[in-house]
Amino acid sequence: MKNASTVLIVIVFLTIWEIGARLIDKSFILPSPIQILLKSxxxxxxxxxxxxxxxxxxxxxxxxxxxxxxTAIAIWMSSNAYVRNALYPILIASQMIPVIALAPIFVLWFGYTIWSKVAVTVLITFFPITVNTFDGLSSGNKENEELFLTMGATKKDIFLKYLVPIALPHFFSGLKVAVTLSVIGAAIGEWLGAQAGLGYFSRRMMTQFDGAGVFAPIFILTLIGISLFICVNFIENRMIRWRLKN
Structure with a gap:
């Protein structure tokens, strides 16, 4: 019942879309959900x-x-203030550059191979993982760390038994964002330069003015993003059961 409102909103949205598409009656511009499903x-x-x-x-x-x-960059920044001050502004700046402008450059560097699309995906997805993991590792209480030291714990013990557990929720929050962005990154990379893939197929259908054909791979990409999010959420619930009890 807790997801009933979500299902209702989706049904209402799809109904409005279906009616609107039929009224416009220009499937090459706005195909209806039923036309997209049939095309898929x-x-x-x-x-x-x-x-x-x-x-x-x-x-x-x-x-x-x-x-x-x-994860490696986040750990490095959390353990070294100099590295943090040097890298953090660069991380922010890396997200200020439009990915769609860099994608053609990656194609020039790597050609139409899979690695040009992977580079676009990495550029989009590593940022939320890095920042969220870093925030989690930095959220530890210094007094608790000093208490661990007085009890004979090593820095390795503090990291593995104290910092990692409190950073895990932050890591998974970043990963949830990353898995959805990874679908966008792959599609953008394929859209701008590829010989196969769902993004490539969508672009090819656009050149043929096949609206339903454009949306069909997008529909599958949406399902991939939802499935990846559900998988990450499932793993998170398994690994951080203590948070569910709070």
């Missing part, structure tokens, strides 16, 4: 067997790199 079913073999695996691979590689890179 019609193209299921091409989308699911040919283009989906490529997009998923880009997303997963990008996320793995972002998690490793973002």
């Amino acid at each position: 079913w019609e193209l299921k073999e091409v989308l699911l067997l040919k283009h989906l695996p490529i997009t998923l691979l880009i997303i997963l590689i990008g996320l793995i790199i972002s998690i490793g890179l973002g």
Whole structure:
């Protein structure tokens, strides 16, 4: 019942969309949800067997790199004030540059290979992981750390048994943002320069003025983003059960 309001809002939105699309009656501009579903079913073999695996691979590689890179940078900044003061402004500046402007440069550097799309995905996703993890590691109480030291704990013990547990909720918050952004990053990379993938297929359908064909891969990308978010939420609930009891 707690999700009933969400389901109701989605149904109302889709109903308005369906009615509006039928009134406009220009499917190449605004296809209806039913037309999109039918097109998705019609193209299921091409989308699911040919283009989906490529997009998923880009997303997963990008996320793995972002998690490793973002976590490492966050730990480095939290343990060294000089590094923090030097890197934090650069991290902020990296997000000020429009990704859509950098994507063609990545294509020049890496060509139409998978790595140009991975680079776009990493650029978008590593920031929320880095910042949230850093905030979590920095939220420890100095008095508690001193108490650990007086009880004979080493710096490694403090990090693993005190800082990591309090940073985990922050890490997962950043990861939830990152997994949704990873879908956008992969789609943007494929849109601007690719030979396969859901983003590429959507752009190709646009050149054919096939509105439902444009939305069909977007529909699948949306499902991917929702599925990844649910997976991260499930892992978070399993790893941080103590928070659910509060």
